[in-house]
Amino acid sequence: MTQVLKTHRIYPIFGRTILLSFMILLTLTSVISLQMQEAYAVPPTFTAVTGDSAAGNSAATNQVIVTFSEVVNATNTNTAASWGVAGFNVQSVTNILSADCPGGAGGTATMTITLTTAMAADAIPRVTYNSGGGADPVISNCSLDEDMVDAIFDDPTDGLSPTVSAAATTSPTTIVLTMTEPMTENVNDPGDFTIGGVATNPTVTASVVAGTSITLTTSAAIVNSDTPTVTYDGAANDIEDASNNDLADFADQAVANNALVTSGSKGCVGDCSPPTLGVDEQFTRVVENGFTYNGNQINVERYFTPYPLITVDVGKQNTAVFKIYDDSGPDNIRHFDFAFGLDEGQVMGTSNAMIVWDKSHDGTETVTLVDPNNALENVKVLTSEGKCKADSTTNGCLIISVSHTFRESLDFDIVGTNVWDYSHNAWQNFYNHGIHIEGESLNPPDEYVGYCHTLLCNSIKGKLVHLIETGKNTAVDEQGNTWTFDNTWIQDYVSKGKIEDPMTSQGYDRDHVKFNTIKQEQELVASSLFEKYYKTSVSDEPDFAEIDDIKFYELPDTIDKKFDPVLLAKMHKEDIRAQKYLEEMFAKMYPGKVFAE
DSSP states (O other), X not given: OEEEEOOOOOOOBTTBOOXXXXXXXXXXXXXXXXXXXXXXXXXXXXXXXXXXXXXXXXXXXXXXXXXXXXEEEXXXXXXXXXXXXXXXXXEEEOOOOOTTGGGTSOOEEEEEEEESSOOOTTOOOOEEEOOTTTTSOOEEETTTOOBOOTTEEEOOBOOBOOOEEEEEEEETTEEEEEESXXXXXXXXXXXXXXXXXXXXXXXXXXXXXXXXXXXXXXXXXXXXXXXXXXXXXXXXXXXXXXXXXXXXXXXXXXXXXXXXXXXXXXXXXXXXXXXXXXXXXXXXXXXXXXXXXXXXXXXXOSSEEEEEEEEEXXXXXXXXXXXXXXXXXXXXXXXXXXXXXXXXXXXGGGOSSEEEEXXXXXXXXXXXXXXXXXXXXXXXXXXXXXXXXXXXXXXXXXXXXXXXXXXXXXXXXXXXXXXXXXXXXXXXEEEEEEEEEESOOSSOOOEEEEEOOSGGGGGGTTSEEEEEEOSSSEEEETTSOEEEESSSEEEXXXXXXXXXXXXXTTBOOTTSTXXXXXXXXXXXXXXXXXXXXXXXXXXXXXXXXXXXXXXXXXXXXXXXXXXXXXXXXXXXXXXXXXXXXXXXXXXXXXXXXXXXX
């Protein structure tokens, strides 16, 4: 190719005119086309992914899939001798199709390397290609037959799905799955897990993913006689590893059952002793001053502990300290309840003011309040390990310090504690007379709104009633009516009575509300006067039988009006007149209408 550049005239510069004439002849030969061809002659490369799928989520732990940058062929369909995987021996590779490759009808885009041993789920061993300068099969692209460069390598992407390496119970309601690599959770659904081999057929209520562990919480306890298994059937993207490979589904994964053996009525094998704040099963004291409230210490007994009544004020801070011993050590204690306001015979679970402390298998401590009436505030629980007795040489007790403030008084004074250990060996203690709270409530009075529908509702029956509590079972409405709570709110009955009119100048008449009282007073006055004058005028009681001049009056015979003939005749006459009047009236109102008799 030849190109001629024409002469150019250079115009005056700085007052002078210079004329340069030149001819440049450039000859461009086929070198340009060769350079263009070489620009496209790029050797093929490859990338690798562990497993048998370039998309990941593979269970093939002894395979690596290689993807070439373009379609390739080879001097030998079996190129195993040219490949290496760090730390592993190559067993075989899939053949590279090379028939008619230069013409575009053959060639291979991917190849699978099979190893003699399995890789770890998170392994990414380096994959290397080296033909040894052509001594081993050579791979080239199909487009220009350009050879792949020796010693080229790639650190593969993790394409293997994580699996379970072990499973074991860590408490009666906890199973921990150990994974082959660290996990992350995208969508964590406890319903993906199924528990088998347990007599109570529990379900999984929670699953927590943390590092290489998945912790399952069951709805019922697993006992020593069970042979638990776990099955996982998860949806895509639920639980994954760091490379977004889904946890592989598995079925009937065996679980090591660490539940302790019990032997029923014949005794117990293993940890069967509950924690104690005082004495053990043989009534041997193992803890001194197991309960302290605001500095008042007491030795806790086996069941009931007499405790002098302690009075505290609403709004003042209080501190209770408990020392708890367990034969498996302080770290074995898992649960503690401190309940207030119990009545005699009332169980712990019905307390409306209770502080609950729990410790999970991984050591996480949580505090929960059972306080529907907002009787407690500023609750703080601290734990440590300390001596059970003054002469103890080791810290064998769990020390639980509970700071709290009462916002209002409680109905009763007995307090109770409930504690259990890792094996759910539990014990309760009650302390009476207990703790009495005094002072005005810091809570606003409770309010209730409803409809009154009883016979005692008077003028507000069927209307919306707003009650404001004035006592533990009393309230007042907006009209000033008082109410009493007895399973439901009932308006107090108030007798209407008679209206008391003021006394006139003539005194009270017989319709006045006080007439009956005045009458009784007058009867007493009359009786008193009679007694006075009778005793002064007659010394001895008279003999009425000797008095023969007593007169009496005979009343004329009377006739009951309803039997009076004259009255009955008048009534009959009026009845006929009324009947005739009604007939005439109906005839005018309904002319022509016949009424059936």
